Amino acid sequence: MxxxxxxxxxxxxxxxxxxxxxxxxxxxxxxxxxxxxxxxxxxxxxxxxxxxxxxxxxxxxxxxxxxxxxxxxxxxxxxxxxxxxxGCKNDLKKIKYNTKSFIQQKYIKIDLENGVSVIDIIKKQLNNVYIDNEMMRNISNINYNEGINITLYKDRIIDIKNDNYFNEKYGIAIDIGTTTVAVYLLNLNTGEQISVKSFQNPQAVYGSDVISRINYTIENKKGIDVLRQKIIKEIDYNIGLILDQFNIDRQEVYKCVIVGNTTMSHLFWGLNLNTLSKIPFIPINREMLYDRACNIAFDNMNKNAVVIFLPNIAGFLGSDTVAAMIEADFINNDKNILLIDLGTNGEIVLFTKKSILACSTAAGPAFEGANIKFGMQAFDGAINKLNIKEDIEYETINNKKARGICGSALVDIVSEMKKSGIINKTGKINNPEKIKNDKLRNRVLKKDKKYEFKITENISITQDDIRQLQLAKSAIRSGINILMEKQKISIQDLDYIYLAGAFGNFINKESAKGIGLIPNVDSDNIISLGNAAGEGAKKFLCNDNLEEDINYYMNNTEHVDIAKYENFQEEFLKNIYL
Structure with missing residues (x-):
């Protein structure tokens, strides 16, 4: 459009x-x-x-x-x-999650008596709950001749009404990705997912990666406020769209759980990013943060709704990684599992019986199509699958006319070009004379003294595109190898590989193994978790008991700084090869 x-x-x-x-x-x-x-x-x-x-x-x-x-x-x-x-995408797939919410509604009656206050009476009936000044003002305006309906989060009153009707309780889970934001609406009474909207992170106009956005806040005096307001307004707007679509009263939204990388969490709270911009990349905060919706300018929910941002692990390992571990359910597992979130910032977690190791890798935006000549995000018309037989065969998203290439197809293309002898293991496009297949040979063209491989009349893969993928691939694989070496386990010791993120969900496993992006394990043991960060956020939204697991992952995950690894450069150069 x-x-x-x-x-x-x-x-x-x-x-x-x-x-x-x-x-x-x-x-x-x-x-x-x-x-x-x-x-x-x-x-x-x-x-x-x-x-x-x-x-x-x-x-x-x-x-x-x-x-x-x-x-x-x-x-x-x-x-x-x-x-x-x-634009926004809306998925109406129905999912249900276990519900053990700390949000409770209780109906009480207040019988006024001498020698006690209204607050004394409420605290006595509700086991000494916490009542802040604003809620005290609300209570002072209640009609004490009628019963009152009180909504609690843990031991805090967050809403009060003069009726005995128990509202539906709704919650919002949000995954703030560097590129894409996903907003989920769930019924906290039933655990049912009602809807999800995804949209481009509005901060992307200031750069496709976190480094660009950190630099923007350093170079511009009001940069933090600009990026903070952009993400808050866009999220709140999309929450409103979802609630309107399902005719849900904003006052019935009582809880919001947010995840994102460390930079996204700092920008959300308006924290200075200077310490993340230089070695040793230390965050201002790692702990789980809470606030009320009205203090954040989330207008499309109850003003006293509790807003929770899950904790970070390190400078470039954020709450999205913690949420992904919730989805992977490591605590209840006894296998050796490699969790890989493939994206602009690649996060890798190696879970074994001994420990949890994690690292982040600067994969760059190649998987999102940013540094690829005809690259694009996974929208209508993007080539998302490709294989080579006698000639190329490809599919596009929603079968629209091909407009460009998204990340999953980029991996397919390079893997298939290697298998077909169009490129060698160094990634170099071969001279057409060395390609036996006539149809494929005719697709190799020379432009500006470099070869490129023609896919459609207007779309091709260039030598520079292949190099960009090799750099991204090497960053991910080097992180994997360093964690495995530190833990002293081999590929044969791995029980499962979990692929997280939208890119990980759609990538062809054989193609990923074919270029060496992931270890060569049995494809049946490579499991796509989808948006694991979003799933983890939804699980905690519905089940407050998972807070113990969340804190365990935050406190017991060892961050490995792979850039300080003594053989990192050697490892990186080795993994450039396909």
């Missing part, structure tokens, strides 16, 4: 989109490096730049396509953007 945006004379288009709170895919944050922020201009603009000439085809330039980050309006006018990459 297309969207027209009105711009003023002199405005930089990308900056104008930021100021209008329009989430737009700009992975390099306006540096002109990625070539992804393409827009169609309907009026006069500044002259085309060298960066645009490098990234845009002659046909695109003739059609008025420009890079938003490098283009300024010469007059007031319209800019057309592809808006389907920024």
């Amino acid at each position: 297309k969207k027209n945006v009105y711009m003023k004379k002199g405005e930089n288009i990308l900056q104008g989109l930021k100021e209008r709170n329009i989430s737009f895919y700009a992975p390099c944050s306006g540096k002109g490096i990625c070539g992804k922020c393409k827009v169609k201009i309907k009026n006069s603009t500044s002259n085309i730049t060298e960066e645009e000439i490098k990234h845009l085809s002659k046909k695109e330039i003739e059609e008025g396509i420009r890079l938003a980050c490098k283009t300024y309006m010469s007059e007031d006018g319209e800019v057309e953007i592809d808006y389907d990459i920024n």
Whole structure:
């Protein structure tokens, strides 16, 4: 779908989109490096730049396509953007979770008597609960001749009403990913998942990775506030959309559980990121944090709803990793399990009977398509599967016309090119003369003195694309190997590999093994957990007893800084090979 945006004379288009709170895919944050922020201009603009000439085809330039980050309006006018990459996805799949919620509703009557206060009476009936000043003001306005309905979270009153009707209790679970945010609505009485919406993280316009966003907050005085407000407003807006869709009263939403990497949690709470920007990458906070919805500006839930952000492990191991361990259920396991969350920031956890080791790897945005010439996120029209027989065969998301390549297909393509002899183990595209298959040979073209492999008339894989995948792959595999070496276990000792994250959910296991991204274990023992972070958040949303497990994972997971590993460079170079 297309969207027209009105711009003023002199405005930089990308900056104008930021100021209008329009989430737009700009992975390099306006540096002109990625070539992804393409827009169609309907009026006069500044002259085309060298960066645009490098990234845009002659046909695109003739059609008025420009890079938003490098283009300024010469007059007031319209800019057309592809808006389907920024829209929400809604999944109505019904799931139920175990419910053991600390949110309780109790109906009491207040009989006034001499020598005691109203608060004394309430505390006596509810076993000495905590009542803050604001709730005390609310209680003072209650009609004491009627019974009152009190909602509690643990030992704290969070809502009070003058009726004996017990409301439904709803909760929101949120996974703040660097690229994508998922918001889940659940019924806390039944444990039923009602809906989920996912959308692009609005902070992505300031950079596709956490380092870019950390740098933005350091280079801009109000950077933390800008990024914080963007994510809070977008989350609250999407919560409202879900509640409206199902006609749910906002006052019945009493709990919200959030997970994300350490940078996302710091930005959410407005914490300074300076200590995360330099060695030894120390977070300001690791513990689980609580607050009321009204203090965060979450308007689409009960103002006293408890908002909980799960704890972090280290500077680049956040609560999303803790939540993924909840989903993996390590505590109730006696197997050797490798948990891998494949994404811009790769998180790896090795669980054995002896210990829990974890590390993070800077895989970069290749798996999200950011540094790939025709790469894109997993939206309609993205090639998501490919294999090579006599010629190539591919599928696109929702069977739409091919627009680009997403991460799962990138792994397929490189694996299949290797098997077919189009590239060698170093990742180099072979001279076409060495390729026996005529159809495949004709797909290898030379552009700018480098070979690339043609997939469709307008989409190809370049030598640089393959190198980007090799770097991402080596980062992940090096982390895996270092954890296994530290724990002194071999591939044969692994019982299971769990793949987490959207990318991990759709990746072809054989292709991943084929390029050496993951260890070569039996595919039946490689299990896709889907969005494990989101699943862990939902489980804790419904079951407060899991707090003990969460604290165990936070306190008993040893963070391994692989960059300090003495043979890291050697390991990384070794794993570059396919």
